[in-house]
Amino acid sequence: MFVSRDSERIATRAEASILHADLDSFYASVEQRDDPRLRGRPVIVGGGVVLAASYEAKAFGVRTPMNGRLARRLCPQAIVVPPRMAAYAEASRKVFEVFRDTTPVVEGISIDEAFLDVRGLRRIAGEPEMIARRLREQVRTEVGLPISVGIARTKFLAKVASAVAKPDGLRLVPAGGELEFLHPLPVERLWGVGEVTARTLHEHGITKVGQLAELGESPLRALLGPGAARHLYALAWARDPRRVETGRRRRSIGAQRALGVRHREPDEIEAYLHGLIDRLGRRLRAADRLSRTVVLRLRFADFARATRSHTLAEATDHTPTLLGAARRLLADAMPLIDDRGLTLIGLSLTNLADADPFQLSLPFEERAENTLDTTLDRLRERFGSAAVTRAALLGRGEGLSVPLLPD
Known part of the structure; x- marks a missing residue:
């Protein structure tokens, strides 16, 4: 109460x-x-x-x-x-x-x-x-x-x-009724409580938000670790000082492709990876952003998930550079994919920075405006995303492009 x-x-x-x-x-x-x-x-x-x-x-x-x-x-x-x-x-x-x-x-x-x-x-x-x-x-x-x-x-x-x-x-x-509303709710209502965390809490008899709040932060640390304990304990007592913010730029962009349950050959999986990078690179350049970290996300046939990431030496919007990082991540994960099957592949570009002002690297040269990337972007913008595609994607399509808020 x-x-x-x-x-x-x-x-x-x-x-x-x-x-x-x-x-x-x-x-x-x-x-x-x-x-x-x-x-x-x-x-x-x-x-x-x-x-x-x-x-x-x-x-x-x-x-x-x-x-x-x-x-x-x-x-x-x-x-x-x-x-x-x-x-x-x-x-x-x-x-x-x-x-x-x-x-x-x-x-x-x-x-x-x-x-x-x-x-x-x-x-x-x-x-x-x-x-x-x-x-x-x-x-x-x-x-x-x-x-x-x-x-x-x-x-x-x-x-x-x-x-x-x-x-x-x-x-x-x-106002004044926050805890009366929040504490009877199941712990799954708290941001950050997924299946694994919920199972851990349930095993210790914690099913309601109020029980978590009364347990205290120190005992929670022993169950969930210091970061999760601090976060969930604050939410359980309705602490959230964040303001509604306008004009905040996206911190990452991502795309994914569902593959179904049938077996996919490595060259087919890599073809889909190429398509995802093309799509993300186009969005990155349209938003005048650069990315420094490439994140590969996988979902296996048993619905388990895995994430791999690689941080580049410098931020870029150059498709071949981003693709090279993504291909290395996929190659490292391929033994796991062969063993467990793959039902979804996703990519995210994170550590985003504005492309302008742009930090010039040696030798000091302005960014080229007539690159292959920009030419392909203009063609796809004018004639549609399927106007130019990679040969590896012929007959396979680009996959669904989910509508998003502006980058």
């Missing part, structure tokens, strides 16, 4: 005025909006891998990114539709227009969710709960999609509140 002595633990604003707005089952909701025959029926977006599932399909245990065969076994009556990325990108653009019409302080998290700071809008727009209700109605009317909104004094609690409110709901965590 929340009592006054704990109020000092919550270092935050005086009122609940941070909104977390999250579209419900976004891809599937767009499909149901655009095809009336799908409304009220279980819908799965994607074939080999579930990219999204409607709440009707989720009721049967279908989840993202579940294997498509398993999803169809769980829900044989589901309607499987191919993804339409352009439609999702357009729907996201319209929703963010509503967000920015609501408040100028919007922090996009992904194409289907954002934090909004409505503090200081009371005189012109009403109480935060009234603003949230109006936002939900505007998204429903203008974009035709359901959206859930959480309201709280911190970003963390606002996000938890929107999740509790799903589907298509609104949840206010009033």
Whole structure:
């Protein structure tokens, strides 16, 4: 139960005025909006891998990114539709227009969710709960999609509140009622509690957030380590001083390709790696960024995951340099892939820096504007991403390009 002595633990604003707005089952909701025959029926977006599932399909245990065969076994009556990325990108653009019409302080998290700071809008727009209700109605009317909104004094609690409110709901965590709302929830609601951490906590009888909070940080260190203990203990007492930030640049960019369960030869896997690097390099240059670290992400046939990374001597947007690092990582991981099978390959470019101003390296030369990379970028921008492709990808395609917030 929340009592006054704990109020000092919550270092935050005086009122609940941070909104977390999250579209419900976004891809599937767009499909149901655009095809009336799908409304009220279980819908799965994607074939080999579930990219999204409607709440009707989720009721049967279908989840993202579940294997498509398993999803169809769980829900044989589901309607499987191919993804339409352009439609999702357009729907996201319209929703963010509503967000920015609501408040100028919007922090996009992904194409289907954002934090909004409505503090200081009371005189012109009403109480935060009234603003949230109006936002939900505007998204429903203008974009035709359901959206859930959480309201709280911190970003963390606002996000938890929107999740509790799903589907298509609104949840206010009033100032002073944070711990009363948070402590009865399962520990899985805390950021950073995945399957492994949850299993460890459950083995020690900790299933609720309140139990974790009362345990204390020192005993948690023995269970989870100092970093995780400090992080989770702070969240369990609703400590989250982060502000809603606008204009914050992406710290990494990534892309992935689902491969299904059948065996893939090494040359085919490497071809997909080439395609991912081409896609990421194009995004990197379009955003005027440079990357210094290449991260390879793998998911095996037993659903276990592995990550490998390599940091370059200097940041670059040069595709062959990035590809060379990625190929070395893949070569090192190939024995593991041969042994365990591969169902997904992903790449991320991290340690991003702005390309301008650019630190010149010896010999001092300006960056060339007529490189092969820039020529290919212009061709693909004008004629489409499939206009020029690597020979190794012929007949295999580039894979899905998931719509993202601007880099």
